[in-house]
Amino acid sequence: MLIYLMMDIDGENMDRRPSRTTNFPEVTIDFRADLPASKSPFPFSLVRIKRFEGPVHRLIACLRLQLKMDGEELTEQETALYDRQIRVWGVDAQRRLSKSHILVSGMKGSVVEFCKNIVLAGIGSLTLTDNRMVTEEALLSNFLIPPDENMYSGRSLAELCCDSLKNFNPMVHVSVEKGDLLSFDEDFYDKFDAVVVSCCSFTAKRTINEKCRRRPKRIAFYTVDCRDACGEIFVDLQKYNYMQKKLDDTIECQLQYPSFEEAVxxxxxxxxxxxxxxxxxxxxxxxxxxxxxxxxxxxxxxxxxxxxxxxxxxxxxxxxxxxxxxxxxxxxxxxxGTSEHPPVCAIIGGILGQEAIKAISGKGDPLKNFFFFDAEDGKGIIEDINSSH
Amino acid sequence: MASEQQAQAIKNAKVLMVGAGGIGCELLKTLALSGFQDIHIIDMDTIEVSNLNRQFLFRQSHVGQSKAKVAREAVLGFRPHINIAASHANVKDPEFNVEFFKQFNVVLNGLDNLDARRYVNRLSLAAEVPLVESGTTGFLGQVTVHVKSKTECYECQTKPNPKTYPVCTITSTPSKFVHCIVWAKDLLFAKLFGDKNLENDLYVHSNDTSSSSENAEDVFERREGEDPEKYGRRIYDHVFGHNIEAALAMEETWKNRNRPKPIYSRDVLPDKLVQQNENLDKNFTVDNPLSVSAMTSLGLRNPQDVWSLVENTRILLESLKLFLRKREKEIGSLVFEKDDQLAVEFVTAAANIRAASFGISMHSLFEAKGISGNIVHAVATTNAIIAGLIVIEATKILQNDVKNCRVTYCLEHPSKKMLLMPVEPFEPNKSCFVCSEAPLSLEVNTYHTTLRNFVEKIVKAKLGMNLPLIMLGSSLLYEVGDGLEEDTVANYEANLEKVLAELPSPVVSGTKLTIEDFQQELSCDISIKHREEFDEEKEPDGMLLSGWTKSSTSVVSQSVPLEREDNEHVQWSNQ
Structure with missing residues (x-):
């Protein structure tokens, strides 16, 4: 069942006109974004009917639909939008994705690519951190920032990227967290299912990885770096269970990941x-x-x-x-130096996106625990680096 | 950082991009970020909702607009000073001829069909412009490089043809759900709603001797003033009841097979449909015919649910009723479309009831839609990776570094630790009729096969010629194109209906035909060999084309599990 909604989320007018069946008379509903993203996969708690024309039973059906959005089933609108990928990973995986929350830090080429990929895939929410201001160089490999100084001056990379990413998929809540990554308390990370850090020091990687590992729930941790035409991804899924498909059988597998510090x-x-x-x-x-x-x-x-x-x-x-x-x-x-190679960012951001989707949905064999790509030889290689060799 | 020489090569390059879909959007973005300044993009498609999960340059508000044009605008948003030309057109249009191709330094493909890929391959060869070809399906993808006389062309290795099924499997002995879908879509749906003049095997094979063909003809015609539900039940009982019983009488058929069960509507659904459906007719307010829905009027919501036999029966009767009531004018000219909700509902229900009858597991509307609409699985990440790889290969080509070009496979499961696996491009196949212009041979019954059959099934389907010209020595047998004399056209039309051996210049065993397509600058010789008998199951065309053997260097590509035979509906695409 689809309805035509004029929505007001975060003060932005969005036109969500479904492509197919419109069985309801036009309704205008006002959603209020008061719930923190971490509590609900959909960033609204209060529904106010602004204008409604039509029989009352249709209004009830309409509100029931909203309740469903918070619950188990995908809406028809989601099914239509995500059709081609549901055919790849199934409805259950899509549902899990739509309830997941991801934190990224370091808005450079490969992370920007990653963000694009997972926002399109329909995760629940994405939180960006990067306090740096826009530089000429940042513009070179970042397709999220318009090259207009009037638009970007005085705003951080995270804020600017957030504006663009929101438009990619109105069903994903994208927000900015200000402050230094290292200064966040440990319980800050509880909100997230996956954390991706980039453009940061060895110490920062190690520290954040350890913070994630100390939380009671499993938080997938990734680092990503591109230098010249080379890229590196590190993955820590801690203790990870998943179903592996082998011919007609599915067998349960468990992987034990070392932390970044342990691995290196x-x-x-x-x-x-x-x-x-x-x-x-x-x-x-x-x-x-x-x-x-x-x-x-x-x-x-x-x-x-x-x-x-x-x-x-x-x-x-x-x-x-x-x-x-x-x-x-x-x-x-x-x-x-810090310059980037856009095709390599696309490749690394694509592989990383795929890995995060696997880890969240529990579908597919995740890579353990390093991935390397070098445009010079064109190889994309998985390395298992741990001290138990 | 890119070297100065590389940066210059990129800056000066003029690039043709064919396709602005899944791969295309990613590719255009990565090209622009990489410093490309002059890009021409061609795509004939318009934007659909199901594109938005991966074609990130498009928004909901762009639905219905040209992909090429919207993609151009979106990329100019972050790279305002580069030159992007956008053509909302078919790459096979005459304006994109060899001269047009010659202005580019490299051609990059992000296409979704074999036909266009072959065309671009031929034009690139004729214009001597290197081509980077690509494709993805789900997590799998590949990028190949084609440089005339240095590497194989796109057509050096034969491509797997879209799967076809033997007629009797569809009409009498289905064993997989896909067989039921083909039956429901190509036979039942086409029979009831499609062009009545088209050949249809629905009763020829399934009805056998139990009723004469005149009687069968009546069954599918709605009687004067007949109640829609009554009509629906009559068809239902005929195709799922009587026909199955008639088929069961053929003991021979079921010796080694499970016997199907006849299903009659009164047993499944004793009460009249309206009694379950007395609530409002929600379709009443719908003005777009493509959104009329039996699911809606029956209150079924989730396309992921597998309906029971009762539900399938209700959907079938309801959808038929809705076709008669809401879309009567279209009946007789309907062609199955995956975006036609009511058509998908009808086909899903019919396929499921047939599946139930034959003991095959039933499927959801979502799955049935995927199979019947040949919908290709696609995700954003694979397209992004593939686009990155295309730019890397294109950059090598622009630096004249063809010897370092690689064919790269994007895998779902690592092979030799690799998720991205580069291999050296293959040598040109000496017996390729496209890039080596090697002769082909055709076994055919020259006394039974018409020229039309030869043109449709061989020249167009197998050789991919758009505007063919067929010659025997110096005499013209057939030609397509503008500016032909009226009587010449009439002559060719007459030739089409003749069998090969009875053409003005008879085509018999030992004849050598020359077929040309000027648009593609392609010419090809075919030696004809007469043969009496063909195996209907293995050679459904009644013809056997041979000549281009697989090149021996293709071993590596075959070891990569990219094209799985068990998956009938996987085809290369970026859709």
Missing amino acids: AAPWTSLPKKVTKLYYAMRVIEGFEESEGRNSGEVSISDLPCVLKMRNELCKKQSLNESHIPDSLLERLLLA
Whole structure:
């Protein structure tokens, strides 16, 4: 059953005209957005009928429909919008998605791509944090921000991205959380089913990962970084159960993920021989930034001598041949600095979106626990990095 | 960071994008962000609600508008100073000829059908412009690179044809739900609501000898002033009751099969339909014929529910009634459409009742719609990944770095630790009739097959020619195109009805035909070989085209589980 609603959510007028059956006379309803997103998958609690023409029994049917929206079933409008993807992952998965809440931090290329993907997929709510102001560089790889200084001056990246993302799917509640990621209390994270951090230091990744792990409910944790034409995703689903499809059978599987700190602490000699060079190279640069107190990506080619020195020290300590981390690869990653490669952001943001959808819906085999892509060889590789090797 | 040389190559490139759908939206965005400045985009489609979950450049308010134009506007919103041309047109239109293709440095495809893909492949070959081709379905996707004489072309490997089913499986011995859908859609629906003049196997095969064909003809005609429900029940009892009983009489058929059960409407639904439906006729207020719904008038809401036999029976009778009452004018010219709610309801119910009769599990309207409408599974993430990969390959091509181009598969389950798996592009297939212009051969019964049959099933369907010209030596047998003399056209029309061996220049065993399409700059020779008998099940066309063998380098692509045979309705698409 579909109704034609003129809605007023967050002060924005939205026209939701369903494509098919319109069996109700035109009704104008006013929704008030007083409920915090975390309490309800739909950001309204108060329904006020502004204008109604038609028999009373239709009004009742209409309100019942609203109650249903808070409950179990997908509305016909959702079924119509999500038709093609429900055919991929099923109604149950779609329902779980529509009740999920995701936090992201660091609104750069791959995270922006990720946000687009999951807002389109129809999650319940998305919360953005990024206090940085817009820079020329941020505009280069960000399709959410109009290149008009009058529009963006004085506003944070998160606020600007929020404005655009809202339009992508009116059924998803998108909001901004101000403040420094590291300053949030642990229970702040309870609101979320998945947390994605990017553009931040090793310490920040580690700290937020630990906060998530200490909460009573499982919160999926992801980090994502792109340097030059390379991207890295880290996944921590803690203890994760899922149904694996094998031919006609489904078997229950359990995966045990290490934390970010545990994973990267795995001795390099214990890792499988063919671990991608990118894994080591990213650790070297991450270690360099950490030791110098720099922000993520705040490096340039002039740092190469120091980075090479660090590589040599690390290799010595870890008993790894230096040829596993070639000079040319480090040079490439340093040259890029904080600039981004839009096709790689699209690929990394796509894989990350897929993984978050898998983790929330419980459908599909999640990747464990690192993913790497390098446009140079075109390979998208999964690496399982943990200390139990 | 992109090197200076790379940045220049991108900046100076003129790119043709075909398709502004799932892959297209992602691709246009990524091209613009990557620094491309001159893009021409062609798409004939308009925006639908079911696009909005992944074609992120479009909004609800854009439904019904041109995809190409809206996509252009949306991208200019964040990249105002680049040059994007948008054509709301079919890429097969004459304006997009070889000359048009020649102005571009690379062609990027985000298409959803084989026909257009073949056309773009041929035009790209003729114009000698490299092509990056792509496709996704669900979590699977691929990007391939086609550079004339350096790599294989899009048609070097034969593509799996859309699945067809043997006629008798559909009319007499269905064993899967999809068979019931085909029966309900192509036979029952077409018989009741479609063009009466079209051939229809509904009673020819299923009715057999039990009633003469004149009687059968009457069954589907509504009698003068007949009550719609009575008419519905008469058809119901005929197709689900009498026909099944008649088929059961053929003992031979059921030796190794489960015997179907005849179903009569009085047993399922003893009372008159109106008694369950005395509440208001909600369809009364509906003015759009495509939104008339039997589900609505029966109070069934969830398209995900699997209806009981009783519910299916009610839906069938109700939908038939609604067709007669609300859409009477369309009867006789209706063609099944997945967006036609009432048609989908009718087909779902009919397929389910048939499934019940044959002991096949019933399905929801949502699932039945997917099967009957050939709806392709699609998600945003795969399209975004594929678009990223296309831009990476296009950039290599623009830097003349074809040797580093890769064919990339996007997988659902990792293979050798990889979710994105690059492989080297394959060599051109020497026996490809498109890029190597290799000759083909055709086995055909030259005394039974008409030229029309040959044109439709081979020249158009298999060779993908739009404006074919067929020659035997120097004499023209057939030609399509503008500006032909009237009597020439009449001549060709007459030829179409003749069998091959009786054409003015007879086509018999050993004849070599030349078929050309000037629009595609494609020419192809076919050697004819006469053969008497064809296996109706395996060779339903009554013809066997051979020539292009699979290239031996295709081993890797076959090991990747992209095209699954068990999934009849998977086809490459970005829809």
